[in-house]
Amino acid sequence: xxxxxxxxxxEQVILAAAKKVFVQKGxxxxxxxxxxxxxxxxxxxxxxxFRNKEKLFEVIFLEAAEKLFPKINAIFEADRPLFEKIENxxxxxxxxxxxxxxxxxxxxxxxNQDPEYFLKKVWAGKAKPNPxxxxxxxxxxxxxxxxxxxxxxxxxxxxxxxxxxxxxxKPMFQKNLGMxxxxxRIAMEERKKEIPRFIIDSIKK
Amino acid sequence: xxxxxxxxxxEQVILAAAKKVFVQKGxxxxxxxxxxxxxxxxxxxxxxxFRNKEKLFEVIFLEAAEKLFPKINAIFEADRPLFEKIENxxxxxxxxxxxxxxxxxxxxxxxNQDPEYFLKKVWAGKAKPNPxxxxxxxxxxxxxxxxxxxxxxxxxxxxxxxxxxxxxxKPMFQKNLGMxxxxxRIAMEERKKEIPRFIIDSIKK
DNA sequence: ATTTTTGTTAACCATTTGGTTAAATCGTAT
DNA sequence: ATACGATTTAACCAAATGGTTAACAAAAAT
Numbered sequence: 001x002x003x004x005x006x007x008x009x010x011e012q013v014i015l016a017a018a019k020k021v022f023v024q025k026g027x028x029x030x031x032x033x034x035x036x037x038x039x040x041x042x043x044x045x046x047x048x049x050f051r052n053k054e055k056l057f058e059v060i061f062l063e064a065a066e067k068l069f070p071k072i073n074a075i076f077e078a079d080r081p082l083f084e085k086i087e088n089x090x091x092x093x094x095x096x097x098x099x100x101x102x103x104x105x106x107x108x109x110x111x112n113q114d115p116e117y118f119l120k121k122v123w124a125g126k127a128k129p130n131p132x133x134x135x136x137x138x139x140x141x142x143x144x145x146x147x148x149x150x151x152x153x154x155x156x157x158x159x160x161x162x163x164x165x166x167x168x169x170k171p172m173f174q175k176n177l178g179m180x181x182x183x184x185r186i187a188m189e190e191r192k193k194e195i196p197r198f199i200i201d202s203i204k205k
Numbered sequence: 206x207x208x209x210x211x212x213x214x215x216e217q218v219i220l221a222a223a224k225k226v227f228v229q230k231g232x233x234x235x236x237x238x239x240x241x242x243x244x245x246x247x248x249x250x251x252x253x254x255f256r257n258k259e260k261l262f263e264v265i266f267l268e269a270a271e272k273l274f275p276k277i278n279a280i281f282e283a284d285r286p287l288f289e290k291i292e293n294x295x296x297x298x299x300x301x302x303x304x305x306x307x308x309x310x311x312x313x314x315x316x317n318q319d320p321e322y323f324l325k326k327v328w329a330g331k332a333k334p335n336p337x338x339x340x341x342x343x344x345x346x347x348x349x350x351x352x353x354x355x356x357x358x359x360x361x362x363x364x365x366x367x368x369x370x371x372x373x374x375k376p377m378f379q380k381n382l383g384m385x386x387x388x389x390r391i392a393m394e395e396r397k398k399e400i401p402r403f404i405i406d407s408i409k410k
Numbered sequence: 411a412t413t414t415t416t417g418t419t420a421a422c423c424a425t426t427t428g429g430t431t432a433a434a435t436c437g438t439a440t
Numbered sequence: 441a442t443a444c445g446a447t448t449t450a451a452c453c454a455a456a457t458g459g460t461t462a463a464c465a466a467a468a469a470t
Contacts, residue, residue, distance in 0.1 A: 010447080025318060029233030032428060042449050047429060102317070108373055109314045112307070113230060115376040129381050148406070153382065153392065154399045161370035162363050168313055168373060169365070171320040176334050177358065187358065194359045201353070202407035215417080237458060247419050252459065254417095 011049055014039050015059065022060045023106045027113075030057075058121065061110060064103050065122045069129070071096060072160070076134040082141050083204075087196040090163055094192050097167050098185065105168045131156065147203040155203070162195045216254055219244050220264065227265045228311045232318075235262075263326065266315060269308050270327045274334070276301060277365070281339040287346050288409075292401040295368055299397050302372050303390065310373045336361065352408040360408070367400045 017039035021030045032053055036043040050056035075089045097104060111118045131152075138152035166173060166188065174184055222244035226235045237258055241248040255261035280294045302309060316323045336357075343357040371378060371393065379389055 026231060026233060026314075028231060029318065031426085033426095043428090044430080044450085045448060048447075051429095053428065105314060105317055108377065109231075109310060111376050112310055113234065115380065118376075119380055123380075131382065150403075151395070151399070154396065154403070157371050157378070157392075157396075158367050158400075158403060160374070161366040165366035165370040165373070166362050168370070171316050171323075172313065173362070175320065175324055175328075177336065187362075190356070191359065191362075194356070195363075198355075198359070198363060198407050202403050236456090238456090248458090249420085249460080250418060256459095258458065 010041070010045070014041070014046060014049055014056075015063075018056050019060050019063075022057060023064070023102045026106070027053075027057050027061075027110060061107070062121065064100075064107050065118075067096065067100065068103055068107055069122070073129045075159075076129060076131055082137055082147070083196070083200055086159060086199055089159065090195045091192045093163050094188055097164070098188055101167050101170055104164050108168070145205060148205055150203055155199075159195070159199060162191070162198070166191065215246070215250070219246070219251060219254055219261075220268075223261050224265050224268075227262060228269070228307045231311070232258075232262050232266075232315060266312070267326065269305075269312050270323075272301065272305065273308055273312055274327070278334045280364075281334060281336055287342055287352070288401070288405055291364060291404055294364065295400045296397045298368050299393055302369070303393055306372050306375055309369050313373070350410060353410055355408055360404075364400070364404060367396070367403070371396065 014035070018030075018035045021035045021038055025031075025034070030053075032046055033043055035056075036046055039046075046056065050059065071089070071093050075085050078085055078088070080088070134156065135152045138147075138150070138155065141147045142149050170184065173179060179187065219240070223235075223240050226240045226243055230236075230239070235258075237251055238248055240261075241251055244251075251261065255264065276294070276298050280290050283290055283293070285293070339361065340357045343352075343355070343360065346352045347354055375389065378384060384392065
């Protein structure tokens with residue numbers, strides 16, 4: 001049960017409980033009763049603060065999405081040398097996700113189950129990622145001759161894959177490689193440097 | 206609705222329908238009625254063939270897992286040069302997953318929601334992946350001086366990430382990069398060669 | 411042909427689940 | 441104190457959902 005800290009408002013307690021339950025069980029698997037129990041409150045109180053399950057879910061989901069996507073967008077927008085961008089991205093993104101290791105799977109799973117909802121709710125007015133700048137920067141570097149010829153789309157996929165996937169497959173990696181929580185954290189910490197090195201080694205001439 | 210082809214047994218029709226519904230909605234979100242409708246049969250008939258939802262799910266889930274994991278295991282076991290292993294893995298694995306693009310997310314998601322179930326059911330008697338051989342092979346190559354010094358665990362994570370993640374983030378990539386179904390297939394087809402090249406460029410001396 | 415087994419269905423049942431209501435409690439301004 | 445709005449709860453409700461039953465149809469065995 002989520003302990004109600006002093007100065008924590010009931011709404012915050014509910015949100016914390018809802019996040020925990022939704023992220024673990026997903027929209028469909030989550031029970032309003034579970035969330036109420038987790039928050040240590042009556043089920044009716046949930047509906048007092050958030051009209052219904054859908055509304056509550058939306059708050060949690062959007063918060064999660066807002067935590068994950070803007071940072072990805074930033075690697076397109078930033079006005080920095082390519083290699084530096086890559087290094088910054090890995091460092092910052094892994095830091096973010098390490099504090100919320102289950103968010104990526106949660107978000108991607110819900111997107112998968114209803115892509116339209118996501119498209120409408122998350123990328124409605126917000127800045128839909130625009131890869132053009134990143135693409136151009138790649139082209140420029142290729143022409144300058146600083147990096148090998150590579151399809152920017154694949155490079156982007158590689159970068160995102162190596163950064164995010166280990167968190168999505170976390171339980172699998174842990175079970176299979178016999179990693180505990182601490183070892184996993186260490187490994188992810190290492191990847192902040194490992195991934196950029198791996199990428200740069202691959203594309204630099 | 207799943208059309209009942211001539212010579213398709215009812216059980217197969219049910220399994221096809223169940224797979225479709227389970228993979229799209231997950232265990233919790235799937236409704237027995239949906240599966241029945243999809244299969245074009247009565248709901249009671251589901252329980253005639255498969256005692257209950259859990260049993261039916263187990264069949265689908267295990268089938269999915271069996272399709273995804275043995276191939277991963279093979280890259281550890283195979284007795285081939287490292288670079289060749291990597292090339293083979295990407296080629297074969299992407300081929301498998303292209304025929305079932307939604308399986309990885311489905312399986313990883315369910316594992317995440319109940320890792321113990323997975324551990325017990327899938328890796329019960331079956332060959333639990335054993336990374337030792339792969340690790341040794343890496344060490345050998347490093348000592349031979351054919352590749353750079355790299356932590357095998359990270360290399361493994363990189364390989365699996367780049368191969369699998371694009372399918373997990375498929376809707377996201379499609380929406381964001383404006384890819385249709387065909388373009389996505391083309392991109393994945395490219396990755397069969399792109400990923401090995403990317404990796405080998407990175408680690409070869 | 412008829413009995414028996416297998417496959418299939420409509421109707422039904424019990425439980426779960428999201429959501430509502432009306433009463434009670436708490437905090438606070440008067 | 442007391443009135444009043446905000447907060448919280450117990451009890452309740454209707455719909456959805458997994459599962460069962462008993463009857464019926466089709467196929468196979470006798």
